[in-house]
Amino acid sequence: MGKEARDILAKLKRGDKGSLTRLKQNIKTNEKYQLDNFDLITWFLVS
Amino acid sequence: MSLKTSLSKVHKCKAPSITQTNGLSLKLSSFTIERFAPYTKLFNEKEWDFETKKKNRNAFYEWIKWIAENHPKVHAKLSKPIDILIATDTLSEGQNLQDADMVINYDIHWNPVRIIQRMGRIDRLGSPNKKIFGINFWPSNNINTYLNLQGRIEERMAAMKLAGAEVDHQFSETFAEIIQDESLDQKMNARMMKQMETTWDDIEVTDEGLGFDDLSLERYRQDLLEEFNKDKNKYLKMPKGVYTGFKADKTICNENGIIALLGYPARPSKKPDYDYQLFDLIYINMQGKTVLLNQKEILDALTVHKDKNRFVLDAIDRGDEDAIKGLVNAMQGWLNDQAVEIEKQSDGTEKK
Secondary structure (H helix, E strand, O other), rough: HHHHHHHHHHHHHHOOHHHHHHHHHHHHHHHOOHHHHHHHEEEEEEO | OOOOOOOEEEEEOOOOOOOOOOOHHHHHHHHHHHHHOHHHHHHHOOOOOOOOOOOOOHHHHHHHHHHHHHHHHHHHHHHHHHHHEEEHHHOOOOOOOOOOEEEEOOOOOHHHHHHHHHHOOOOOOOOOOOOOOOEEEOOOOOHHHOHHHHHHHHHHHHHHHHHHOOOOOOOOOOHHHHHHHHHHHHHHHHHHHHHHHHHHHHHHOOOOOOOHHOOEEEEEHHHHHHHHOHHHHHHHHOOOOOOEEEEEOOOOOOEEEEEEEEEEEOOOOOOOOOOOEEEEEEEEEEOOOOOEEOOOHHHHHHHHHEEEEEOHHHHHHOOOOHHHHHHEEEEEEEEHHHHHOEEOOOOHHHHH
């Protein structure tokens, strides 16, 4: 189980609305977290 | 149902405060309030040579009959009841008005304590009402956007909750969401832990204290808006993936890595006016592990470094393949972590 799944489970226990919406989307976390699914809008290099 | 069954008589009471010293207005205001709340002001708060085995409301009804026979002047007040009392903020404290079962805030005070106090006039022990109601009139949308009154009160109430005060969780829908928010709980716990270590004064005077600002991102929004307005066109034309870098203050950013703003799901190629469902602001090291979890902490870190000179390794600016690959791997590592956790077993193998 990854971080998002743990996070959603924890929020569901408290009855968080957003996590329920996420659950209803029915998108597996390993399908969601692909490089192509995200836009890198901006980034900073920390040196 | 309240003792006040008919809503026929309305009385305007400009300043019914008990702190008034002017004899005439004090007399007038107490006369008004006794007519408005006879159960509390006359029956309960004054001493009468009257006895009954009945309780609460029934005792009150019996007392009215007794008053009619023994105290005609008091009975005269009872026969001219006031059902709706319209008052300024002066009535928000100091009076017991349990007879009433509804407070309508036709102006919302910026200070949540005042709002709680106003409810407290009727939300008191000894109320004959089974249910009480509170109604708040918020300004219309336009004005509220301008004043952000609701937002400001909710933030202050959230801050009060953090400080341990009793607040009305059902005050408004958005406030209910704020206090259910996970981070607020975490902040409250962290603060309580800290309180155990130090005294209240220590927390208040240090920068680490949790102030009103900490509950909103308003400060960053102002900062960004100011910068944005300086050169709107430049920022509007900025391409996706634009980047910069800085030499970090190690006390704030203790690891090298990337701070990135990600949008999900990726924008389809032919949709210029596309809205992302969610944004993720992340600070990860070169292995893809998160350095700072909280988005506000990341914004804080960026704020500290916002006036620093641009500093990006030459290799990255040149587009050196290895350097870029390192960055992509870091991003990939973070994405993997979100989806599946990999645990290293004692025999060296990995378990997903």
